[in-house]
Amino acid sequence: MSSFFQEPDSDDEIPQLPPELPPLHPVASSSRASSSRPSITQDSFLSRLEATASPRPGIRTDHEDGIGEEMEEEEEEDEYELEEGEVRRLGKAWSRERGTGGILAWEGELVDSLMDKLEQQQKLVDTLKSDPDTSEEEHFKLVLVQTEMERVKYLIRSYVRCRLHKIEKYSYHIILTPSLHSLLSGAELSHAQRYTELLHTHYSHSVLDSLPEWLRKMDDTYGDGLSMVTKPNPNLPVLIYCTRDCGEITLDSGEQAALAKGSTHLVKYRLVETFVLSGQVEVL
């Protein structure tokens, strides 16, 4: 566990409250304690957030999912086999997407629900910000909440763009392989189609139209077996972390390698694809 979080790459990018914030917090509250207002605890702040913005009943849970849970998670980091927050799940999906070369399933529900929550959160924050009763301390906490929101937005943006990049790279392959269609969202699939058309039109207008007719195809295979359709390379290495024991895999050389719980490996994606898809291993 600890080795996973000390990976230089993932440490900064996993979206939790920025590490420097917790120590700041007590300092800030003690400096504000001298002001006329009594210092306000976390709970009363949450309930104020709720009170200010809720004729709507669902708001409390939504809020907790978005930010409250984040704070709890910070404390419970050591036992992270516990129930996972949505942000954490998206973080994993994001690093999986970035770590592998292939096309993975679109986490539509997760993204949609996070987007909804972001929107509601933004409304809450706006209401509280313009409310004259909001104390200085609460303003400070609002800044924390907003920072967290920006970080979640960053995560979604990066996730979506990483997928777009792959989809554009393999667009023709995706179009030609119907089994991949279910992995994409509707918007992504139509993007792949239109992008392929756009690209092929561009190629045709630029050069292909002035070549002899038998050279104008876009899906030829060359004599050496190289196809014009770019496919994901399943032999690219991935860096994985095993969250549980995955048995043994057979390497190309014929050797056996054990994927023990808590260990980190650099292996060809092809060998561990099933584990990655089932979530038994995480991609770093």
Added chain:
Amino acid sequence: MYGDLALQLVTASHRSTLSTTPQLPLPKYALPLILSICLETRQLGTSITSAAESHGQVSLSQDHALVCGLTVQHLAARRNKRCLLAYLHNRVTGIKERWWDAGGGLAYLNSDSDAPDLRSALSPQELDFLRGYNNLMLDYKTDFLDVLDLTASIERPPGEIMVDVRAVRDAGEVVLEGGERIDFRKGERFRLARSGVERLIVQGFLEEV
């Protein structure tokens, strides 16, 4: 030799990192070279067809010299096609990268204000592609636009929500998210929410202090 021109095209494009480094200007579209490669390929094509027509099916399998010649011509033609497409593909990648770097601002990319004058380096077909790509991405990102702007920078995760900026050049009056109006004049400094002015930073109107 067949294929020399194509080789020249790809090696030049491969050696120069210009087309994929967004900070540097994109090299000019190598139109004359491409036209002569197309011409060469067409000539190869005609010569293959006429050779195949003038000799019947029978002699093809017996006349080794002819078969050998045809094979070479055939391979050269295919190779030419592959080189041309590799060149185009490389440029398409560079064009897309520049589009993303400019925060998806097509107007900004096309304006002559900046040193890398993209417009004049592109072929008409590439300009069409860029426009088409821009429309495609606009369609895609509207789904997300209520909450977030897909084309904002993803270079590093945000640490603060406010940012100190200095106006590098006049941007005129800009309406920000909360409805504030700010007149950015060269040299002035502001402290603003990052998400609101991200695009202006990306496009080089503002500079982080």
